[in-house]
Amino acid sequence: MTNSIRIDNRHSLHEMVSVALKRVLPGLSGEVRWTFKKDRVCLSGVVSSYYEKQIAQEALLKMPELGDVTNDLKVFRN
Numbered sequence: 001m002t003n004s005i006r007i008d009n010r011h012s013l014h015e016m017v018s019v020a021l022k023r024v025l026p027g028l029s030g031e032v033r034w035t036f037k038k039d040r041v042c043l044s045g046v047v048s049s050y051y052e053k054q055i056a057q058e059a060l061l062k063m064p065e066l067g068d069v070t071n072d073l074k075v076f077r078n
Contacts, residue, residue, distance in 0.1 A: 013065060017041060024059040025052055032056065032073065039067035046076045 013036060022028050025047075032045040041060055047053050057071040 016063065016065065017060060020059045020063060021056055024055045039065070040070065041066050041068075042070040042072060044072045046074050048075070048077060050075055 014034075017034055021032065021034075025032075032043065032047065034044070035042050043056060043060070047056065053071060053073045053075055056073060057069050060066055060069045
């Protein structure tokens with residue numbers, strides 16, 4: 001059994017990415033942003049650990065609507 005994220009396609013791609021990220025990072029703040037270029041999404045902003053950076057990327061890679069993910073998230077530990 002694969003662990004994938006399935007979201008109703010009636011929502012915009014922006015909404016689907018938001019839901020996927022909030023699902024894996026419940027404490028997601030406004031520090032994480034994403035932009036689209038065709039079927040590619042680029043993550044940017046700040047997270048508090050390398051785990052959060054990786055889990056955000058992995059959540060989006062499981063979305064069949066996205067072809068590629070560029071992860072430009074920076075890690076800032078308090």
